[in-house]
Amino acid sequence: MTNKITIEDARHVAKLARLGLDEKQLERMAGELDMIIESIGKISDLSLDDVEPTTHALAIVNVFGDDVPHTSLTPEQALANAPDPHDGLFRVPRML
Amino acid sequence: MTQQLDLLTLTAAGAADLLTSGELSSAELADAYLDRIEADTDATNAFLHVDRAATRASVAHAETLGDAAGSARGVPLAIKDLLSTADMPTTCASKILEGFRPVYDATVVANARAAGLVNLGKVNMDEFAMGSSNETSAFGPVRNPWDPSKVPGGSSGGSAASVAGGFAPWALGTDTGGSIRQPAALCGIVGLKPTYGAVSRYGLVAFASSLDQVGPMTKNVEDCATLFNIIASPDARDTTCVGPRAPVQLKRHERLDGVRLGLPKQFMLEGVDPDVKAVIEENLRQAVELGAAIVDVDLPHAEYGLAAYYLIAPAEASANLARFDGVRYGHRSADADNLYDMYLKSRAEGFGTEVQRRIMIGAYALSSGYYDAYYGQAQKVRTLIAQDFAQVFEHCDLVVGPTSPTTAFGIGERIDDPLAMYASDICTIPVNLAALPAISIPSGLSGGLPVGLQLIGPAFSEQLILDVSWTLEQVFDFDVVPGRLRDRDQVGGAA
Numbered sequence: 001m002t003n004k005i006t007i008e009d010a011r012h013v014a015k016l017a018r019l020g021l022d023e024k025q026l027e028r029m030a031g032e033l034d035m036i037i038e039s040i041g042k043i044s045d046l047s048l049d050d051v052e053p054t055t056h057a058l059a060i061v062n063v064f065g066d067d068v069p070h071t072s073l074t075p076e077q078a079l080a081n082a083p084d085p086h087d088g089l090f091r092v093p094r095m096l
Numbered sequence: 097m098t099q100q101l102d103l104l105t106l107t108a109a110g111a112a113d114l115l116t117s118g119e120l121s122s123a124e125l126a127d128a129y130l131d132r133i134e135a136d137t138d139a140t141n142a143f144l145h146v147d148r149a150a151t152r153a154s155v156a157h158a159e160t161l162g163d164a165a166g167s168a169r170g171v172p173l174a175i176k177d178l179l180s181t182a183d184m185p186t187t188c189a190s191k192i193l194e195g196f197r198p199v200y201d202a203t204v205v206a207n208a209r210a211a212g213l214v215n216l217g218k219v220n221m222d223e224f225a226m227g228s229s230n231e232t233s234a235f236g237p238v239r240n241p242w243d244p245s246k247v248p249g250g251s252s253g254g255s256a257a258s259v260a261g262g263f264a265p266w267a268l269g270t271d272t273g274g275s276i277r278q279p280a281a282l283c284g285i286v287g288l289k290p291t292y293g294a295v296s297r298y299g300l301v302a303f304a305s306s307l308d309q310v311g312p313m314t315k316n317v318e319d320c321a322t323l324f325n326i327i328a329s330p331d332a333r334d335t336t337c338v339g340p341r342a343p344v345q346l347k348r349h350e351r352l353d354g355v356r357l358g359l360p361k362q363f364m365l366e367g368v369d370p371d372v373k374a375v376i377e378e379n380l381r382q383a384v385e386l387g388a389a390i391v392d393v394d395l396p397h398a399e400y401g402l403a404a405y406y407l408i409a410p411a412e413a414s415a416n417l418a419r420f421d422g423v424r425y426g427h428r429s430a431d432a433d434n435l436y437d438m439y440l441k442s443r444a445e446g447f448g449t450e451v452q453r454r455i456m457i458g459a460y461a462l463s464s465g466y467y468d469a470y471y472g473q474a475q476k477v478r479t480l481i482a483q484d485f486a487q488v489f490e491h492c493d494l495v496v497g498p499t500s501p502t503t504a505f506g507i508g509e510r511i512d513d514p515l516a517m518y519a520s521d522i523c524t525i526p527v528n529l530a531a532l533p534a535i536s537i538p539s540g541l542s543g544g545l546p547v548g549l550q551l552i553g554p555a556f557s558e559q560l561i562l563d564v565s566w567t568l569e570q571v572f573d574f575d576v577v578p579g580r581l582r583d584r585d586q587v588g589g590a591a
Contacts, residue, residue, distance in 0.1 A: 005460075009460070010456070012463075013456050013459045013460045013463065014456065016459045016463060017414060017418075017443075017455045017456060017459040018418075018421065018439040018440055018443055019440065019443050019444055019447070019452055019455060019456070020437075020439075020440030020441045020443065020444035021444060021452070029452070029453070029456055032453060032514065033453075033456055033457060033460060035514075035515070036406070036453075036457060036514060036515065037457070037460065037470075039403070039515055040402070040403035040406045040407060041403075041469075041470065042403060043400050043403045043404060043407070043470075043473050043474060043477055044469040044470060044473050046400070046473065046476075046477070048473060048476040048477070048480075051476040051479050051480060052476070052479055053472060053475030053476050053478070053479060054475050054476075054478040054479045054482060054529075055475065056306070056336075057292045057293070057306045057307070057336070057531040058292055058293040058336060058338065058531060060293075060336075060338065063335040063336075065332055065335075073199060073200075077199040078199075078424075080197065080199050081196055081197065081199075081424070081425035081426070082424060082425065083422060083423075083425075083426075083427075083428035084428070090423055090424050092422075092423055092435055092438065093432055093433055093434050093435050093437070093438050094433075094434055094435065095434065095435045095436070096434065
């Protein structure tokens with residue numbers, strides 16, 4: 001079930017991944033993805049209806065912690081690497 | 097210092113002895129390594145960050161700890177730049193985190209500090225741990241100390257080269273699809289990937305959360321056991337971490353009577369270099385001479401491991417790397433005048449090609465219409481591989497085989513061919529998918545380059561793996577000093 005990956009597919013995926021690739025990069029990426037998915041996509045042909053997927057590497061369930069307050073980062077620590085801190089907030093460009 | 101230090105042969109245990117006997121101080125030892133790192137005669141480029149002041153502060157802290165800290169107090173440690181350190185930057189070898197300083201230590205780093213280990217510096221790696229050659233680093237490739245025209249392997253290439261090249265007595269690496277074991281094999285050192293859940297991932301920048309593990313990379317098995325015991329602990333801050341079964345205490349048996357080593361035919365196929373196969377076959381003969389039995393076993397679904405891994409790992413990575421958006425930390429594009437543009441440009445500018453490729457593969461595999469066919473199927477293949485191993489361990493104690501299908505390849509040789517690069521991990525990947533522990537120990541040379549033997553055990557069998565490895569190590573008698581450095585650098589701190 002491996003369909004050819006087009007530049008439109010690459011454009012859609014790049015949008016999902018918020019990667020600002022230009023046309024040339026998208027074209028190259030489409031070709032590479034196509035080659036890679038063609039190679040690894042063969043597993044979609046295997047008939048595995050009776051197999052349970054592994055969702056967790058380790059068979060542990062319901063790992064809870066006690067609901068006890070504790071100190072976390074200070075605001076200064078949280079903002080320590082901020083590109084544009086302002087008034088104790090992370091400032092970003094306007095949305096629209 | 098009463099005699100010249102031989103950093104190329106000095107193990108962590110040897111360094112600890114020198115410190116205990118008072119022959120030299122922890123500060124002098126750290127300085128000796130830092131001098132060699134600074135000189136970097138072969139442009140190994142193993143280190144991304146050195147900071148003499150921070151290392152000195154680390155030494156001072158170690159000296160405040162009493163004997164309860166343990167036998168390794170004062171010994172320097174190189175730390176892969178994927179691990180958060182509060183006293184040094186953590187970049188994951190990426191432009192997107194250039195200059196980033198974590199505000200806390202990873203649990204494994206905190207454990208190391210509590211044992212009195214000294215932070216020698218952060219070592220180079222493939223960007224965000226994505227690679228098998230340390231060529232995707234945004235800050236230059238690492239060169240293999242055995243042959244500077246060759247790769248050290250990856251993604252823990254800097255960790256491996258730092259130990260093999262006499263820049264550190266031991267190092268921390270991480271392994272998601274073979275990133276501790278394969279560079280250990282290519283650089284002729286010991287590297288252990290613990291059982292998933294044995295070591296905390298708190299403070300480890302996540303690549304693939306269901307596969308990542310931190311582990312020791314050392315000159316010998318004894319140091320490997322020591323460092324494993326230091327870093328492994330339960331941790332409430334990582335709910336996937338249950339800790340090790342028990343501290344490892346090496347038994348040091350001279351023989352392997354009663355030990356059954358399973359050799360899967362899938363690990364010795366055409367993809368494996370014939371000269372590498374020859375070394376492994378000799379290793380197995382040596383094991384038999386020690387009393388081990390070799391059992392032929394079958395891992396029928398191992399051939400789908402590469403495909404499953406290159407769907408699961410990129411899928412998880414695409415989610416984990418979504419946090420790098422220029423909002424709270426890391427690179428923010430100067431070119432964006434709105435938020436959406438800021439995301440697109442910051443990420444395109446900050447991430448390297450391989451990282452972008454894997455994010456794209458992952459997002460594609462998880463996208464609507466493809467999720468079940470790709471990611472869903474891969475999760476099922478994972479179940480089958482885990483079942484294969486469970487069945488195999490009913491007939492043998494450990495599974496054995498080559499760690500890497502080839503010895504170190506040339507820098508630049510595979511970087512433009514993703515599929516050829518991905519094939520470096522065919523022997524190591526099934527282990528991560530099954531969440532099992534595995535070690536690579538240096539076991540011979542081929543064309544003057546190291547070959548590693550991989551031993552895989554059932555979950556939480558690090559004691560058995562290290563015991564058998566120790567015994568084999570004595571008989572392999574592998575010289576960890578790269579041949580070309582023996583005459584040039586031996587007996588002396590700085591080159």
